[in-house]
Every structure is written in C-alpha cells, then in structure tokens.
Amino acid sequence: MNVTWNPNWVRPFESGWSILEKFKYANVLTSRDLLREFGKNSVKNLKGTLIGRQHRGLLKYEGFNQESLKEALMININEHTQKYLSLMIGMFPRKTKTSYLLRDNLNYCKICITVGYHSLIHQFKFIHQCPYHLCELTDSCNNCGQTSYFELSNHNKAGGFICSCSNHIVDFEHYYIAWNFNPEIKNKILEQWLNLDQTAANKVQKTYFYFPGLTSKTNSLEFLLRFVAE
Ligand SMILES: [Zn+2]
Numbered sequence: 032m033n034v035t036w037n038p039n040w041v042r043p044f045e046s047g048w049s050i051l052e053k054f055k056y057a058n059v060l061t062s063r064d065l066l067r068e069f070g071k072n073s074v075k076n077l078k079g080t081l082i083g084r085q086h087r088g089l090l091k092y093e094g095f096n097q098e099s100l101k102e103a104l105m106i107n108i109n110e111h112t113q114k115y116l117s118l119m120i121g122m123f124p125r126k127t128k129t130s131y132l133l134r135d136n137l138n139y140c141k142i143c144i145t146v147g148y149h150s151l152i153h154q155f156k157f158i159h160q161c162p163y164h165l166c167e168l169t170d171s172c173n174n175c176g177q178t179s180y181f182e183l184s185n186h187n188k189a190g191g192f193i194c195s196c197s198n199h200i201v202d203f204e205h206y207y208i209a210w211n212f213n214p215e216i217k218n219k220i221l222e223q224w225l226n227l228d229q230t231a232a233n234k235v236q237k238t239y240f241y242f243p244g245l246t247s248k249t250n251s252l253e254f255l256l257r258f259v260a261e
C-alpha cells in the first residue's frame with residue numbers, strides 16, 4: 032500500500048489515537064481499513080463491520096501487526112507510546128493498573144485538535160487542563176455531544192478525527208500545514224513531575240497510593256511533588 036505520511040507529523044507525547052487518526056485522515060481510511068491493512072493476521076480476516084474492543088487498544092496495540100505498521104508510519108508507535116507513558120506514569124509502582132491513571136474516555140483540547148494533535152497527557156487523570164494551552168479539557172464531540180473511548184474508533188466513516196455522528200469532533204480547515212505543532216509544556220507543576228530525579232522517582236515507586244482518592248483531588252501532582260520533597 033502506498034501511503035501519504037511524514038514521520039515528522041508525529042510529535043512529542045502524541046497519543047496513538049492522534050497518530051492513527053492523522054494517518055486515517057491523510058489516507059482517507061476507516062478503522063476497519065487500517066486493521067485490514069496493518070492488523071495481525073487474526074484481526075485482518077475478521078468478518079463483519081464491527082471490530083472487537085480487544086483489537087482497538089492504543090496503549091499496547093494488540094490488534095496490529097507492529098512490523099507492518101512500523102513500515103507505514105516510519106516510527107515504532109508502540110515504543111513511542113511506552114517512552115512517553117514511562118515519563119508520565121513510569122514512576123508509580125509496577126503493578127499499578129494504567130486504568131487508575133489514564134482516562135477511559137477520550138479527553139482532548141479543542142485548540143490542539145485543530146492542529147491535528149492529541150496528547151497522552153490529556154488522558155492523564157491528574158491533569159484537567161491542556162498543558163500547552165492551559166484551557167479546560169473536554170470529553171465530548173463539539174457537534175453532537177457524544178463522548179468516545181480512548182481507543183481506535185469503531186465506526187465506518189473514512190478519515191480522521193471523526194465522531195460516529197459523521198462530523199469532525201472539532202471543526203478544522205485543512206490539517207497538513209499545522210501538523211508540525213510544537214507542544215511546549217506551560218504547566219510548571221507538570222514539568223517538574225516529568226523531570227523527577229531518581230531519588231524522588233524511587234520514593235514514588237515504593238509507596239502505596241490510594242488512586243481513587245488521589246485522582247479525585249484537583250491538585251494531585253502538587254500533592255505528590257510535596258510528598259517526594261519531604
Ligand atoms: Zn491544547
């Protein structure tokens with residue numbers, strides 16, 4: 032398959048959802064087309080229009096043949112994801128479930144979406160504002176108000192960043208020119224968190240946290256930074 036793609040369109044902290052929606056947009060593909068082309072053999076040949084949830088995960092890319100996806104994207108999307116997840120949540124004890132720390136629903140920044148960008152940080156439960164634009168995050172389609180899961184979409188619309196209502200979740204003009212967005216983190220607390228030194232990271236690693244309590248605070252990261260500094 033000849034694809035339209037530029038690996039420089041993949042930006043720091045960009046989520047797999049964002050990368051694959053861009054790829055779908057640039058090549059006018061549905062999620063099904065994407066899996067038919069780059070899915071594991073067992074997924075490629077599935078019948079029907081719906082795709083099981085277990086094949087649409089965007090943290091480990093279980094449904095994909097990672098080699099063929101790598102060839103098309105010219106980057107290893109799984110390594111990209113693990114690298115940024117590790118900076119963001121890798122300091123928590125190993126057994127911590129990612130579902131304690133990452134939102135199931137897609138949360139996004141409307142300004143970021145207009146430049147074809149969604150960040151893993153937007154899914155981080157300790158963050159409530161876009162770290163680049165400092166505006167509130169939203170979790171619903173601008174057109175119909177539906178929420179979506181943070182996973183490969185399961186509708187049959189060709190293109191990217193589209194809701195099951197057939198509209199783009201946020202209106203935009205044409206992407207390509209904006210796809211070199213430089214995500215500069217303006218949230219100083221988050222910046223400190225992403226740059227924890229080894230001693231502080233070890234302290235987090237060895238601590239038992241009650242995550243429902245921690246994520247219900249509005250200032251969890253400040254709380255954690257004070258804790259590691261003690
Ligand atoms: Zn933003």
Ligand SMILES: [Zn+2]
Pocket residue numbers: 172173174175176177194195196197198200
């Ligand atoms: Zn919608």
